Amino acid sequence: MAVKPFKLAVAGLSAVGLAALAACGDAPTDSSGDGNAEATFSACMVTDSGGIDDKSFNESAWAGMEAAADENSDIAVTYKESASEADYDPNLQASVDDSCDFIVGVGGLMAGNVTTAALANTEVGFAIVDGSPIDANFAPVETENVYSIQFDTAQSAFLAGYVAASQTQTGIVATWGGMQINPVTIFMDGFSEGIAKYNEDKGADVQLLGWDAAAQTGTFLGNFEDAAAGRSTSDTFITQGADILFPVAGPAGIGALTAAAENDAVNAIWVDTDGFESTEYGSELITSAEKALDVAVRDAVLAAYKGEAGNGTYVGTLANEGVSIAPFHDFDSVISDETKAEVEALKAAIIDGSLVVESPASPAAP
Amino acid sequence: MSDSTATTEAPAEQPSTDQESKPNFARLFGRYLTEANSVMVTIYSLLLAFLIGGVLLIVSDEYVRSTWSYFFSRPQDALLGSWYLIRDSYLSLFEGAILNLNTLDRFAAGDAGVGDLLRPLSETLTYATPLIFTGLAVGIAFKAGLFNIGAQGQMIFGILGALIVGFALDLPIWIHLPLAVLAGAAAGGLFGAVPGLLKATTGAHEVISSIMLNNIAALFLVWAIGTDFLHSELSTQLVTKGVDESATLPTLLSSLNETLRVNAGLLIGIAAAVFTWWLLSKSTFGFRIRSVGFNENASQTAGMHIGRTYTTTMAVSGAIAGLAGAALSLGVFSTGVTTSTPLQYGFDGITVALLGRANPGGIVAAALLFGALKAGALSAQPDVPVDISTLLQAIIVLFIAAPALVKAILHLRTPRGGLVTLEAKGW
Numbered sequence: 156m157a158v159k160p161f162k163l164a165v166a167g168l169s170a171v172g173l174a175a176l177a178a179c180g181d182a183p184t185d186s187s188g189d190g191n192a193e194a195t196f197s198a199c200m201v202t203d204s205g206g207i208d209d210k211s212f213n214e215s216a217w218a219g220m221e222a223a224a225d226e227n228s229d230i231a232v233t234y235k236e237s238a239s240e241a242d243y244d245p246n247l248q249a250s251v252d253d254s255c256d257f258i259v260g261v262g263g264l265m266a267g268n269v270t271t272a273a274l275a276n277t278e279v280g281f282a283i284v285d286g287s288p289i290d291a292n293f294a295p296v297e298t299e300n301v302y303s304i305q306f307d308t309a310q311s312a313f314l315a316g317y318v319a320a321s322q323t324q325t326g327i328v329a330t331w332g333g334m335q336i337n338p339v340t341i342f343m344d345g346f347s348e349g350i351a352k353y354n355e356d357k358g359a360d361v362q363l364l365g366w367d368a369a370a371q372t373g374t375f376l377g378n379f380e381d382a383a384a385g386r387s388t389s390d391t392f393i394t395q396g397a398d399i400l401f402p403v404a405g406p407a408g409i410g411a412l413t414a415a416a417e418n419d420a421v422n423a424i425w426v427d428t429d430g431f432e433s434t435e436y437g438s439e440l441i442t443s444a445e446k447a448l449d450v451a452v453r454d455a456v457l458a459a460y461k462g463e464a465g466n467g468t469y470v471g472t473l474a475n476e477g478v479s480i481a482p483f484h485d486f487d488s489v490i491s492d493e494t495k496a497e498v499e500a501l502k503a504a505i506i507d508g509s510l511v512v513e514s515p516a517s518p519a520a521p
Numbered sequence: 522m523s524d525s526t527a528t529t530e531a532p533a534e535q536p537s538t539d540q541e542s543k544p545n546f547a548r549l550f551g552r553y554l555t556e557a558n559s560v561m562v563t564i565y566s567l568l569l570a571f572l573i574g575g576v577l578l579i580v581s582d583e584y585v586r587s588t589w590s591y592f593f594s595r596p597q598d599a600l601l602g603s604w605y606l607i608r609d610s611y612l613s614l615f616e617g618a619i620l621n622l623n624t625l626d627r628f629a630a631g632d633a634g635v636g637d638l639l640r641p642l643s644e645t646l647t648y649a650t651p652l653i654f655t656g657l658a659v660g661i662a663f664k665a666g667l668f669n670i671g672a673q674g675q676m677i678f679g680i681l682g683a684l685i686v687g688f689a690l691d692l693p694i695w696i697h698l699p700l701a702v703l704a705g706a707a708a709g710g711l712f713g714a715v716p717g718l719l720k721a722t723t724g725a726h727e728v729i730s731s732i733m734l735n736n737i738a739a740l741f742l743v744w745a746i747g748t749d750f751l752h753s754e755l756s757t758q759l760v761t762k763g764v765d766e767s768a769t770l771p772t773l774l775s776s777l778n779e780t781l782r783v784n785a786g787l788l789i790g791i792a793a794a795v796f797t798w799w800l801l802s803k804s805t806f807g808f809r810i811r812s813v814g815f816n817e818n819a820s821q822t823a824g825m826h827i828g829r830t831y832t833t834t835m836a837v838s839g840a841i842a843g844l845a846g847a848a849l850s851l852g853v854f855s856t857g858v859t860t861s862t863p864l865q866y867g868f869d870g871i872t873v874a875l876l877g878r879a880n881p882g883g884i885v886a887a888a889l890l891f892g893a894l895k896a897g898a899l900s901a902q903p904d905v906p907v908d909i910s911t912l913l914q915a916i917i918v919l920f921i922a923a924p925a926l927v928k929a930i931l932h933l934r935t936p937r938g939g940l941v942t943l944e945a946k947g948w
Binding site: 233236238242246293378 | 617644747756757758760763779782853856859864899907
């Protein structure tokens, strides 16, 4: 027992020593707070499950919120994370209670909850990302204070499909989705149309595996998380001759990239973000069919600040740069100038309306 | 032997009248406080957890962390900053879980109603409801010496069972709702019986088989939601159909304020706790469960059928876990179930059962505590990291599971009869 005081003393001394080492810095003279402390307009975001740093949806939306605060120092931004749908209502309610002036709900799953909150709190502005106001039965609802943010990603996927058709050596490309829901199938429809356009213009016969746009049937994992299942699905398509993969499955899509990384002849195209920057497999990626969630959210918050959001609808298109095709990065030297020029021409045609990319899943024009 | 047995021995209430003076109340109380009995270990575990949580709050706050780097040139920054951070963080947890002081001010001024005042409590009860069931499910299995890690999977089948009866049948509420709840219990019970049956017939360890069955259930849910039968025709999202009005658990307080979500699932949970108490302490079946849990060989010699007890106990345990699923799909998720509906409630049930020492009353109290932590953390973000509730839960259970650690840290005395612990034999 006589050992104990000694042990304690040693432990205490070493703790003090460590603290002293760490604590010898000088005190700062300036004590300015961070963020826009004096802001009069409060914009709040409620995340989908996955958290604020999910390297995807929520993170992009939050980047848009912060961009709005950077642009206008009278806007303060904050967020609340949801672990599941059970958390949507309390998080929206807490945002109302915190006197938020504008509340952005991220993800179409939240559309009903946001609508209910908006009807109960008409003095607060709301926005839904990837959704529009609906009631509990998913029927559209008229509201005065819900701004709807959607993306016509068929347009960017169309360009990606055209590029894929121009790059395939085997004449076979493949796509697969997480779930057969509109935000996924819209990419696949656009991709399919882009390939069809290439075949028509070039007299080629590039085949698409994994999605039949006419029948609206295709290959789906059943979830957005299982990268291992994504890998085996991709391997199946590679066995069938596909050399370009277009996974539309969020994090599960990584499975396609690992498959591409292990097969020299196989490459991939990413969705939502520029995969060259957001994934570790940039060297496998020909391009990405992006949607500019951050820009859309930023603009919505800035519009709300001016009192102009209301019940408006934003549909991201090639024309307003809400959707885009990412730079070719490592493939810039591989893709011919001819193809690049054709893609630019197609993009211009879509923007001026002379070429219409249609998907049953496309959001209605504002 | 490969069972895990929950032994909860009564704390030594009469300290030994050793040496010196006669024991008076203050002395007895003082002895009680400094003894590692089950009540004090629980209380000290909570206190230690909040203490460690406070340190982690300081470490995770960028500003306060930076003040420690110049501690010696301006110590008040670090000390006051840390104090304010911890105080404000725990205060906002309290406000989100029990009573919001801002709302109280507004209530006093007439700007807020009773409903607004009750919202934090309503949220606490809402999040506690599934935990009551899963905690009871794990707890009742503990009593038979079984470690039911499969509550998660049993709950998932409960979700699906209640959901299907909830939307597929067209019945008046007085029959529809009970039927849907029972369907949840039946689905969970059947799925829960599987590991019990496997153990009884083949000796397969219930921990291994129930873990694997959890994975099967989780993947089955993902697949099931995507099927035409379950998937909502109206939504473009990965969500099932909602249950009928007549199968929805009625909210208890929405007449005060529409945002009060606490529903009749809570009442079923309390009823399940009372039932579990009755089952364990008053019924023959409960006697058999406890007897097998204490000593299966003696029980067998006494003429009890061990294998059948395993199977039925796991079935009852699974049925209660299934009720957690019913409370979710007929309650908060009555408009549709998604892949994230089950969250980790089944696994959290293990920690709830440990904290509640496998006793129904303790389990309800533990579930309320964890529900409060969840509701508080949700409302306190982003100033307080939302993971604080999971963190506190983990630390609490760490100490509860290791009373010797608490005893050593605080230099507590060993109670008569030794330390109270949930021992796992054969592991």
